[in-house]
Amino acid sequence: MGILSFFGVNSxxxxxxxxxxxxxxxxxxYRNELKRxxxxEFNSEFIRTTNLExxxxxxxxxxGIKLVxxxxxxxNFHKLGELPKDCPWISLNDKTIAEFITENFKPISKDIPNLIASLKDRCKFxxxxxxxxxxxxxxxxxMKLYDDRDYFKIYTGGAPLLNAEPNKxxxxxxxxxxxxxxxxYKIHNGFGEIYDAYFVMAxxxxKVMAEMMNPICKEQNVQPDGYSFNDLLEFYPDGAGNAQCFYKNNSNSTVDWDHEIWEISGETGFFEFINQRMSEIDEE
Structure with missing residues (x-):
C-alpha cells in the first residue's frame, strides 16, 4: 500500500x-467512497462512512486527517512538530502530545484535572x-460512538486571549x-466541539440571554420563575437548545438552563462544570 512514513519522537x-x-x-x-x-438508508451510510473515516x-x-x-x-492544517513561526503555540512545537497538554493547561491544571487526564489519555494528534x-x-x-464503534472527536481551542473585555x-x-x-481564555479563547455545538464559547x-429572551417574554406576557434572563450569561450550548450559563454578574457560579421548561438547575462552578462535562469523551 506504499512506503511507511514516521513521525519523530518530538512530533x-x-x-x-x-x-x-x-x-x-x-x-x-477514498474521496469517492467517503461520499454518502x-x-x-441514512443509518447504514452513516456507519459505513464513519467507519471509513x-x-x-x-x-x-x-x-488521513487532511483528507477526511x-x-x-x-x-492549512499544521501538525505538532511542524508549526509555523507565527503560530501562537510555536513555543511548544518540540513537545510530545502529553508534554504539550501539560504545559498548555498548566496555569489551570489544579482546576481541571479530569479534563487534562482525558486529553492525555485520548489525544492522538x-x-x-x-x-x-x-x-x-x-x-x-x-472515542467510542453510541454503538460502541471506534471513532474520533475533535476539541478545538482558540488562540489565547490575555485580556478579555466585555463584548457589545x-x-x-x-x-x-x-x-x-x-x-x-488565557489558555484558549473558546474550546470544545465547535462543529457540534458543545463548547465553551469565545x-x-x-451573550446575556436577555437579548434573545426578553422580547419573547414581552410578546407572550410571561416571565421565568425565580430568575431573570438578565442574570444568565450563556457560555456553553448543548446543541439541543439548552445552555450552561453564568448566574448573576460578578459570579463564577453556573447553572443549566432548560429551553423547554425555562428552568435553571444544578448550580456549579465554571471549572467544576467543564472538568466534568468535557472529560466525558465517549458517547452514551
Missing part, C-alpha cells in the same frame, strides 16, 4: 508511530489551523467577563 507521541503513505490514487478512491449516497486516520495518520477534513480548510488570519488548535481524540452584548446588560472565564460570542 505527536512519545513513541514513533508509523503510518502508510497516502498516495494520490488512493486519495481519489442519499438514495440509501476512522480507518483512514488510523492507517494514514496526519495525511478537506471541507474544513485542511490545506494535535494540529493548528490558520483560517482567515485566525489561529485555532485541534486535539483529535479517540455584555456592555449592553452591564456584565463583566466572569473571572474564571477570563482565566480560561469571548466575542458569549
Amino acid at each position: 505527536q507521541n512519545n513513541k514513533k508511530e508509523s503510518y502508510e503513505n497516502l498516495i494520490s490514487e488512493l486519495e481519489i478512491k 449516497d442519499s438514495e440509501k 476512522n480507518v483512514i486516520i488510523k492507517k494514514y495518520g496526519f495525511q 477534513f478537506e471541507s474544513r480548510n485542511s490545506s 494535535i494540529f493548528a489551523e490558520n483560517k482567515e488570519n485566525t489561529w485555532h488548535l485541534h486535539y483529535l481524540l479517540d 452584548n455584555l456592555k449592553e446588560f452591564n456584565w463583566n467577563v466572569p473571572n474564571d472565564l477570563k482565566t480560561f 469571548n466575542d460570542d458569549i
Whole structure:
C-alpha cells in the first residue's frame, strides 16, 4: 500500500508511530467512497462512512486527517512538530502530545484535572489551523460512538486571549467577563466541539440571554420563575437548545438552563462544570 512514513519522537507521541503513505490514487478512491449516497438508508451510510473515516486516520495518520477534513480548510492544517513561526503555540512545537497538554493547561491544571487526564489519555494528534488570519488548535481524540464503534472527536481551542473585555452584548446588560472565564481564555479563547455545538464559547460570542429572551417574554406576557434572563450569561450550548450559563454578574457560579421548561438547575462552578462535562469523551 506504499512506503511507511514516521513521525519523530518530538512530533505527536512519545513513541514513533508509523503510518502508510497516502498516495494520490488512493486519495481519489477514498474521496469517492467517503461520499454518502442519499438514495440509501441514512443509518447504514452513516456507519459505513464513519467507519471509513476512522480507518483512514488510523492507517494514514496526519495525511488521513487532511483528507477526511478537506471541507474544513485542511490545506492549512499544521501538525505538532511542524508549526509555523507565527503560530501562537510555536513555543511548544518540540513537545510530545502529553508534554504539550501539560504545559498548555498548566496555569489551570489544579482546576481541571479530569479534563487534562482525558486529553492525555485520548489525544492522538494535535494540529493548528490558520483560517482567515485566525489561529485555532485541534486535539483529535479517540472515542467510542453510541454503538460502541471506534471513532474520533475533535476539541478545538482558540488562540489565547490575555485580556478579555466585555463584548457589545455584555456592555449592553452591564456584565463583566466572569473571572474564571477570563482565566480560561488565557489558555484558549473558546474550546470544545465547535462543529457540534458543545463548547465553551469565545469571548466575542458569549451573550446575556436577555437579548434573545426578553422580547419573547414581552410578546407572550410571561416571565421565568425565580430568575431573570438578565442574570444568565450563556457560555456553553448543548446543541439541543439548552445552555450552561453564568448566574448573576460578578459570579463564577453556573447553572443549566432548560429551553423547554425555562428552568435553571444544578448550580456549579465554571471549572467544576467543564472538568466534568468535557472529560466525558465517549458517547452514551
